[in-house]
Amino acid sequence: MSRRRYGLAAAAAGAVLVLAATGCTAGGSGSSSAGSGGRPVLTFFTFETPNLDAKYWDAAIARASAKVPGVKIKKLVAPSADRNGYVKQLAASGQLPDLMISVNPDGLAQSGKLTAWSAADLADYVSPNANPIGGKIYQLPYNTQPTPLVYYNKDLFAKAGITAAPATYQQFLDDCAKLKSKSIDPIIVGGGGKDTFADGYPDIAAVGTDVYRARPNWLAERRAGKRSFTDPAFVGALKKVQDLAAKGYIDKSGLSRDYAATEQAFRDGKGAMYPMGSWFAASADAKKPGFGVGVFPWPSDDGKTVVPAYTGGGMSVSSTAPDVPLAKKWAKAFMEDKANLDASVRADGSIIAIRGYTPPAGMGPVYRATDALYQDAAKRHALVNAFTVETGDTGLVPGVSDRLWAGTADLISGRTTADELAKNLDTEWAKDTK
CATH class of the missing domain: 3.40.190.10 (Periplasmic binding protein-like II)
Incomplete structure (x- = not known):
């Protein structure tokens, strides 16, 4: 998990x-x-x-x-x-x-x-x-987990006049603006206490659409010294997160929430969109919120599907x-x-990654929608690694992910910039690989 x-x-x-x-x-x-x-x-x-x-x-x-x-x-x-x-x-x-x-x-x-x-x-x-x-x-490698998808509150979307999930990143920004105009926080994040990772799902999504889609082996190349975090594409992905926060589309007060409180905030209707791994589908079906839950992949600029995912866990x-x-x-x-x-x-x-397996009958609507989205992305060859979740020869070196989560909190709160965070990640990488 x-x-x-x-x-x-x-x-x-x-x-x-x-x-x-x-x-x-x-x-x-x-x-x-x-x-x-x-x-x-x-x-x-x-x-x-x-x-x-x-x-x-x-x-x-x-x-x-x-x-x-x-x-x-x-x-x-x-x-x-x-x-x-x-x-x-x-x-x-x-x-x-x-x-x-x-x-x-x-x-x-x-x-x-x-x-x-x-x-x-x-x-x-x-x-x-x-x-x-x-x-x-x-x-x-028995289990695949898309990380993240965007789960959303259908009632809050309707309240803001949004009739369909966004297909392009510009539509995503437009929907955020509509939600904000109705005094609805568009995006729920966490990051409090020991759960610092809970602020990082927008990072993972943006790196997937803007970096890994074009260069699927980017992190392996980073390990080989051929890439750096200050590469324009990587900095651009971080700038998208910085921009979302600067526009008020990410709830900065949520940085104090731990993981459980972040999920509960979404359940309580305190925000419209919840970037989270596919495991949330089981939670949403087992304990249904008081609103309909939809799901879509974090949109790319041109609207082509990109789904970060991790297969392993066994x-x-x-x-x-x-x-x-x-x-x-x-x-x-x-x-x-x-x-x-x-x-x-x-x-x-x-999402079981063993040949011939079929899920049990009677799975709930959020799981079925999540699984269908993943299977469609697989058919489109639209899967990429999930940044920070990937392990082995293509994983981050120890210590860098912790610096990323701390830096993302600073990025969202406005205490640092995407360029500064990228430089800090390169510095941390150099220290941890000596």
């Missing part, structure tokens, strides 16, 4: 790492490899949210285990929302879990701590080469698991089980 880029609470130097576990103590590759009766014991690191609670994970674990006899699973639950940072702390202390879901493999893979998936392992996946690290795949396996082949077999059983996939779709709005 790409939205969970929350900050990791700082741990005191030398503090003992503690991991919430179900029926066990923390442990991974360094823990006992056999349970009662000599069965292998594999530790499985996951996370819990209101959508994906303990009951959800326990049921999914049981379904996978029924397909792979002879294995016992210890569920380990992340104690903080930043599971990527926490897993790296576990790895440093010799406690890397045997199985991990939705954990960025970057860093772990390069240090030999993960097992690569083979071409045969990935034969049934729609995007078998998603997020390579040194040309190898370390995370099962299992990674430790290279030092007690039984690596068995761990890989269990991981695939978990990820490819139809009931598990259906549960993920219902709970988190997943």
Whole structure:
């Protein structure tokens, strides 16, 4: 789930790492490899949210285990929302879990701590080469999440006299002006507390339409030293966000909201448009707002569809698991089980990237509209990487995304400019790649 880029609470130097576990103590590759009766014991690191609670994970674990006899699973639950940072702390202390879901493999893979998936392992996946690290795949790419789309309040659109979603960026600006003239905040953002990432969805959208559409491998070229953040196209994308804020189309007071409060502000009708990942579709259908919810892709200048998306999120396996082949077999059983996939779709709005999969019947209208938009973009070859969400060889180097979120808050509030933010990102990149 790409939205969970929350900050990791700082741990005191030398503090003992503690991991919430179900029926066990923390442990991974360094823990006992056999349970009662000599069965292998594999530790499985996951996370819990209101959508994906303990009951959800326990049921999914049981379904996978029924397909792979002879294995016992210890569920380990992340104690903080930043599971990527926490897993790296576990790895440093010799406690890397045997199985991990939705954990960025970057860093772990390069240090030999993960097992690569083979071409045969990935034969049934729609995007078998998603997020390579040194040309190898370390995370099962089972789920695609458009990030962001623009969800909108149909009632507020009607109040402003807007009869259809905008197709071009100029129409988008015109609609923002109409909404503002009716004292309606056009665009909802967040960014408060640890959820600094919640201000960045307009950035991701603008980079997708104005940078990645023309140069799909732009960030890989940036890693190779062929591009910089001060390139005119990238600065131009940031200037669009700066301009939206300067015109009052982005609610600056929203920068104090955390992620949950940002969603609630949209639900409460405090703004007309909510740039957000496709997972919001599940939330909107499960707990319907008091208005109709529509969805459209962030518009490009010429009106051609561009949809930033990330495919990944699946299992990674430790290279030092007690039984690596068995761990890989269990991981695939978990990820490819139809009931598990259906549960993920219902709970988190997943767009499953496994061949032959179809969503369960009875999905709600916002999910159906989101899925239809994504499938249409895929047919048009209109998908691009989601800036900052992409991982592996095309991902940002550590530290730069945090600087981007802080800089975006300054950009929206008027404390910095697009040119200054771009220069700061290049400076941060240089420091983090020394």
